[in-house]
Amino acid sequence: MSGTSPVFVLLTDFGLADPYAGQLKAALFVHAPSVPILDLSHGVPPFAVPTGAFFLAASRRYYPKGAIFICVVDPGVGSFRDLVCITNANHTLLGPDNGLLALACRDMRREGPVSIHTLVPSSLPAANTFHGRDILAPIAASLASGSAIHAVGARPRKKIFTPPWAEPEHGSGEIICTVLHADRFGNCILNLPNEDELLLYPRLSLYIPKSGNSVALQEVTHYAELPASAAGILPGGQGFYEVAMANAPAAEHLDLAPGDACHIRGDLWGQV
The missing domain is CATH 2.40.30.90 (Bacterial fluorinating enzyme like)
Known part of the structure; x- marks a missing residue:
């Protein structure tokens, strides 16, 4: 996505009463202070992966080319599920491989070639319960600065998890x-x-x-x-x-x- 100006787009089930959405924004700002941050929604009901998947699929097309979506509706945070990166010529999606990205990934495939990678956490300290702030935000910032996906510790893969409700x-x-x-x-x-x-x-x-x-x-x-x-x-x-x-x-x-x-x-x- 060379030649485009990146923008971060946040989709979470954090709500606004707790500090979680603010901390995610702070982590992005510290690593990439010149990149705008937009909120898609922090109002996904807690743990509601299908609703989050719908919000993302319904909204992605309205964001500019080069947008990097940080998506956190993650009931299995800290467990066996992977974190993934999905990229095409228009957008990049970062989030858990639990179905949250499935509907948007389907639409992205219709637009052209898609690359999918498993994200490998860095050696930086990370809370087992807040991968959005501690893992996804630094990776998003690196991608926004022009780093290649393999430079942030990622392994290519062919597909993501597609739940029955997709x-x-x-x-x-x-x-x-x-x-x-x-x-x-x-x-x-x-x-x-x-x-x-x-x-x-x-x-x-x-x-x-x-x-x-x-x-x-x-x-x-x-x-x-x-x-x-x-x-x-x-x-x-x-x-x-x-x-x-x-x-x-x-x-x-x-x-x-x-x-x-x-x-x-x-x-x-x-x-x-």
């Missing part, structure tokens, strides 16, 4: 999805990209295994198309299909939460 499952007459995120309006964002086709049936329903309930599902293009109390599905503004209700929180009414499975079913199951 892709919907297309079956006969149904698509099995996972809720990645429920936003503040109660819209449920699914792991079904907008470019995927919905089932070609005149009627759809949504089956929720957790509760055993099924509801009719209207295919619409915007929220206002939905009648009051009706559930619908539409291609969302974040690149993924959403289950929504008009002026009402679908997540609450349908009892859906991030990580829940839901089945979009076609007419062959009968009208709900």
